[in-house]
Amino acid sequence: MEKEAISIKDLHVSYYGNEAIKGVSISVQPGNLVGIIGPNGAGKSTLLKAMLNLIPKDKGDIKVFGKTVKEVRKKIAYVPQRNDIDWDFPITVLDAVLLGTYPNLQLFRRPKKKEKEWALECLQRVGMEEFSKRQIGELSGGQQQRVFLARALAQKAELFYLDEPFVGVDASSEETIVTILKELCLQGKTVIVVHHDLSKANDYFNQLILLNKELISFGEVNEVIQADIIEKAYKGQFAFMKEMGV
Structure with missing residues (x-):
């Protein structure tokens, strides 16, 4: 697609009268x-x-x-934080992934054989096909995150949002998830990830949004991870910066 994947201009967001986001403007091209x-x-x-x-x-x-979020909702997949999900909900791994096919089904149509085969293919891609009949709450944190990534893949989206996908996740699952996200970008998809570990930023991402209520910096990773820029965001947390090697 030729248009910008995401264009944000002068975004302000408040919680209970306190401004949480102040005047953020960014433009993300597809494939990042x-x-x-x-x-x-x-x-x-x-x-x-x-x-x-x-x-x-x-x-x-x-x-x-180039359109509103509502107009292109089907092209957007979202993996929320794990603590935002009800893991006691009585749904199997396969059925959870099948939910990703619903946005592309016609009204009142239920998933059929083709959709189930696609859901299993997505589970296979994240290494979770053998768990297809398990209830989602029976899985480890890393396995749960893989399942919800498979659900996002099942949607055949163009834009993927993931909120802290590596929290509570084992090293193998983290590696699997990162590999798939990079593959998506090579296919021209766009992936946005909320992440807290700066030490891995250079390995995981090609661009960074550095935020502290307002936009501190946005650009290629090596442009953003500079000592003076990081200090602006982290307000003199020198031990942290030393640990990051910046």
């Missing part, structure tokens, strides 16, 4: 793997949810492929 980073309370998840139109904004303009 973008990390949203910043200190705790910086508004990373708030920015992601505002991009998805899941929370109201005070003002600003958000376009996806």
Whole structure:
């Protein structure tokens, strides 16, 4: 697609009268793997949810492929934080992934054999096909995250949003998830990830949004991870910066 994957202009978001996002403007081209980073309370998840139109904004303009989020909702897949999901819900792994096929079904149509085969293919891609009949709450944190990535893959989206996908996840699952996200970008998809570990930013992403309520920096990873820029966001957390090697 020729249009910008995401265009945000002067975005402001408040919670209970306190401004959480102040005047953020960014433009993301298709095919990028973008990390949203910043200190705790910086508004990373708030920015992601505002991009998805899941929370109201005070003002600003958000376009996806040149259209409103509502107009292109089917092209957008979202993997929420694990603590936002009811793991006791009585649904199997396969049925959870099948939910990803619903946006592309005609009204009142249920998934058929073709959709089930596609869902199993998506589970196979994340290495979870053998768990297809398990209840989602029986899985480990890494396995759960793989299943919800498979659900996103099943949607055949163009734009993927993931909120802290590596929290509580084993190293093998993290590696699997990162590999798939990079493959998606090579296919021209766009991926936005809320992430808290700066030490892995260079390995995982090709662009970064550095946030602390307002936009501190946006661009290629090596442009953003500079000592003076990081210090602006993390307010002199020198031990942290030394650990990151910046």
